[in-house]
Amino acid sequence: MYGSRLRALSxxxxxxxxxxxxxxxxxxxxxxxxxxxxxILYLHVPMAIxxxxxxxxxxxxxxxxxxxxxxxxxxxxxxxxxxxxxxxAGVLITGSIWARASWGxxxxxxxxxxxxxxxxxLLYATYQPLRFSIEDRxxxxxxxxxFAITAGxxxxxxxxxxxxxxxxxxxxxFATASGGLEPRMRVAFYVCLLGMALLYVxxxxxxxTSKNTSAQLKALRRRLAGDxxxxxxxxxxxxxxx
Amino acid sequence: MLxxxxxxxxxxxxxxxxxxxxxFLALLLIYVAIMATKLSRFERELVELNKLAEEREVA
Numbered sequence: 001m002y003g004s005r006l007r008a009l010s011x012x013x014x015x016x017x018x019x020x021x022x023x024x025x026x027x028x029x030x031x032x033x034x035x036x037x038x039x040i041l042y043l044h045v046p047m048a049i050x051x052x053x054x055x056x057x058x059x060x061x062x063x064x065x066x067x068x069x070x071x072x073x074x075x076x077x078x079x080x081x082x083x084x085x086x087x088x089a090g091v092l093i094t095g096s097i098w099a100r101a102s103w104g105x106x107x108x109x110x111x112x113x114x115x116x117x118x119x120x121x122l123l124y125a126t127y128q129p130l131r132f133s134i135e136d137r138x139x140x141x142x143x144x145x146x147f148a149i150t151a152g153x154x155x156x157x158x159x160x161x162x163x164x165x166x167x168x169x170x171x172x173x174f175a176t177a178s179g180g181l182e183p184r185m186r187v188a189f190y191v192c193l194l195g196m197a198l199l200y201v202x203x204x205x206x207x208x209t210s211k212n213t214s215a216q217l218k219a220l221r222r223r224l225a226g227d228x229x230x231x232x233x234x235x236x237x238x239x240x241x242x
Numbered sequence: 243m244l245x246x247x248x249x250x251x252x253x254x255x256x257x258x259x260x261x262x263x264x265x266f267l268a269l270l271l272i273y274v275a276i277m278a279t280k281l282s283r284f285e286r287e288l289v290e291l292n293k294l295a296e297e298r299e300v301a
Binding site for chain 1: 255256261266269273287288294295
């Protein structure tokens, strides 16, 4: 059962996220350098952090899948990566808009943070085609888990590599040497980050509930209409019949 | 009140900020629409399965 506490979680998400955006709009002061445009930070950066954490969560679930062999962990990993990809697309689009507004270009190829995020995104974009290319369900799940673990390990490594790179120009929001965020901006940012994390958890639970319901319906259909297997070939994992 | 509201002007580059937040909203709405489609499919399947169960009971 993934649907329990979904209502409370949804309400908490709506309150926190809209509260965070309201704080960003009315409470946090405008940035001295970028002005009003810097308000994109409260959307773009939390989305990027949550997307990357989601990829790592997908890797953790994949490890559990390989350890236990349970298809539930494979499904959890699949849904985590699927949602992170959606957020990742949002990060790339909002990042492009921000780049256009502040640098005058939609994309800057010599900016390590942008390019490294694109690499991570493209790497994970191959996850679903990989699953779809393997017909055997067990193999599909195992190969996908190995992929999720390898790619998941690449995410923090990639982050560290960019941090250690000498010639970066991407703004560091928590840089201590240069002062970092102003306290009111920091409050708004943390609320937005919490809201985005809650949104991720809520959508993950929605998706898991949906997949679980689908599996239950299939099992019920098999029991009622005989043992005909009407499942289509899919990249999404299926749960064992309940 | 109306005069005060009309005096409030957004900075020139506010269009980019609005666009970024609209992208996020659009992504959420697309997701909700997909979930709604799935929900209606589940409903159809449940109706079908209910009919099947009724037919079995009659037989």
